[in-house]
Amino acid sequence: MELFGIALSMLAMFSGFGLLIGLLFGFFGMGGSFLVTPALLVMGYETDVAVASGLAFVFGTSVIATLKHRDLGQVDYKLGVLMIAGTTAGIEVGKMGLHWLQDIGLANTVVSVSYVFLLGAIGLFITYNAVKGGDDDDGGVSHDAADDGELDADDIPDIAKKIQSYRVPPMMKLRGGVRVSLWMILAVAFLTGLLSGFLGVGGGFIRMPALFYLIGVPVPVAVGTDLFEIVFSGGIGSFLYAIDGAVDLAIVAPLLAGSALGARMGAAATSLVEESEIKVYFGVMLLLGAIAVAVREIGGVIEMPVLDVVSLAIIVGAAMLVSGAVVVSSIRELRAQGPRPTGQTAD
Amino acid sequence: MFGIEVSQGVIDGATLIGLVLVEAIVLYFGYGLLEKVLGPTVTDVLRGE
Numbered sequence: 409m410e411l412f413g414i415a416l417s418m419l420a421m422f423s424g425f426g427l428l429i430g431l432l433f434g435f436f437g438m439g440g441s442f443l444v445t446p447a448l449l450v451m452g453y454e455t456d457v458a459v460a461s462g463l464a465f466v467f468g469t470s471v472i473a474t475l476k477h478r479d480l481g482q483v484d485y486k487l488g489v490l491m492i493a494g495t496t497a498g499i500e501v502g503k504m505g506l507h508w509l510q511d512i513g514l515a516n517t518v519v520s521v522s523y524v525f526l527l528g529a530i531g532l533f534i535t536y537n538a539v540k541g542g543d544d545d546d547g548g549v550s551h552d553a554a555d556d557g558e559l560d561a562d563d564i565p566d567i568a569k570k571i572q573s574y575r576v577p578p579m580m581k582l583r584g585g586v587r588v589s590l591w592m593i594l595a596v597a598f599l600t601g602l603l604s605g606f607l608g609v610g611g612g613f614i615r616m617p618a619l620f621y622l623i624g625v626p627v628p629v630a631v632g633t634d635l636f637e638i639v640f641s642g643g644i645g646s647f648l649y650a651i652d653g654a655v656d657l658a659i660v661a662p663l664l665a666g667s668a669l670g671a672r673m674g675a676a677a678t679s680l681v682e683e684s685e686i687k688v689y690f691g692v693m694l695l696l697g698a699i700a701v702a703v704r705e706i707g708g709v710i711e712m713p714v715l716d717v718v719s720l721a722i723i724v725g726a727a728m729l730v731s732g733a734v735v736v737s738s739i740r741e742l743r744a745q746g747p748r749p750t751g752q753t754a755d
Numbered sequence: 756m757f758g759i760e761v762s763q764g765v766i767d768g769a770t771l772i773g774l775v776l777v778e779a780i781v782l783y784f785g786y787g788l789l790e791k792v793l794g795p796t797v798t799d800v801l802r803g804e
Binding site for chain 1: 762764765767768769771772774775776778779780782783785786787790798799801802803
C-alpha cells in the first residue's frame with residue numbers, strides 16, 4: 409500500500425525513526441545527521457542522497473526545536489550570532505586542513521581516528537563528570553537553571569570559570585547571568601568550527617558541551633543556542649546539496665513529521681528532567697557512538713559490509729536507550745510532582 | 756530581469772528547502788495546537804490523576 413508514491417511501511421518506519429531522533433535533538437541539541445545519514449547509507453541510498461537528505465532533515469528539525477526552545481526562553485541570539493561567525497571561520501580553516509590531508513593521502517585515516525577519539529573523549533568526560541557528581545548534583549547544572557535567571561557559581565564548570573575570568577573587553581552578558589569576553593566566545597566558536605570542518609560533521613556534539621563546559625551558559629541555553637546555529641548551518645548545507653537535486657523529499661517529509669513531535673517532547677523534557685539523572689546516558693551514547701564509528705571504519709578497511717549494519721545497530725540501540733531514559737525520567741518527575749493544584753494549567 | 760540569471764538548479768533547490776521549512780513550521784504549529792488540546796489530559800494521566 410502506498411501514500412504519495414511511498415510504501416506505507418516506509419512512511420511508518422521513517423516517522424518512528426524521526427520521533428526517536430527528534431526526542432534526542434530537542435533534549436540535547438544534537439544527534440541528527442549522526443543517526444540519519446548512516447541509517448540511510450545502510451538502507452542502500454547513494455551517499456550524496458543520504459548526506460543531503462540527512463542535512464535537510466536536520467534543518468527542518470532544528471527549526472522546530474529552536475522555536476520550542478525560544479518559547480521556553482532558552483535561545484541566546486547574541487551568543488548564537490557570535491557562534492555562527494566564529495564557527496564559519498573555523499570551518500573554513502578546518503576544511504583547508506582536510507584538503508591538505510587529502511593531498512598527502514591521509515585524510516580518511518586521520519579523520520576517522522580523530523572522530524572516534526573525540527567522540528570517545530567527550531563521552532568519557534561527560535560520563536566521568538556525571539558519575540563523579542552523583543546524587544550531590546555537583547556534576548553540572550540542572551536543566552531548569554535558565555528559569556531561575558541567574559546561575560549559581562557552583563553550577564559553572566571550572567574551565568568555564570577560568571575562561572570567564574579573562575576580562576578582555578568588550579564583555580558580553582549572556583542568558584543565565586553569564587559574563588564572558590567577546591574574544592573568548594569567538595575563540596571557542598572558532599575551535600568548534602575547526603573541528604567541525606575538519607571532521608566534516610554538523611558539530612552539535614562538540615558545540616553543545618563547549619557552550620556549557622567552556623563558556624559556562626546553562627545547559628538549556630546551550631541546547632537552544634546550538635539549535636539556533638544548526639538552523640543556519642543545516643539550511644545552507646542542505647540548500648547547496650538541493651541545487652544538485654540530492655535531497656529526497658520522500659525521506660525528509662516523514663522523518664520530519666515524526667521528529668516534530670519528538671522535538672517538542674524532548675524540549676519540554678528539558679524543563680522536567682534533572683540533568684545529573686540523564687547526563688550519564690548522554691555520555692554513554694557518545695561512547696557507544698565512538699565504538700559504532702570505529703566498527704564501521706574497521707568494516708571499511710577489512711571490507712566487511714556487515715560491520716556497517718552492526719555499527720548502525722549500536723547507534724540506534726544507544727539512541728533508543730537514551731531517549732527511553734529521557735521519557736521515563738520525565739514521567740517519573742511528573743509523578744513525583746503529584747496532582748496539579750486546582751486552577752493551574754498544564755504546559 | 757535586471758540582467759540577473761538564476762539557474763534552474765538554484766530555483767529547484769530553494770523551492771525544496773522552502774518546502775521543508777514550510778513543513779517544519781506547519782508541523783510546529785499543528786503539534787502545538789494538538790498539545791494545547793490534548794496536553795492537559797495527557798499530563799494528568801502521566802501525573803497519575
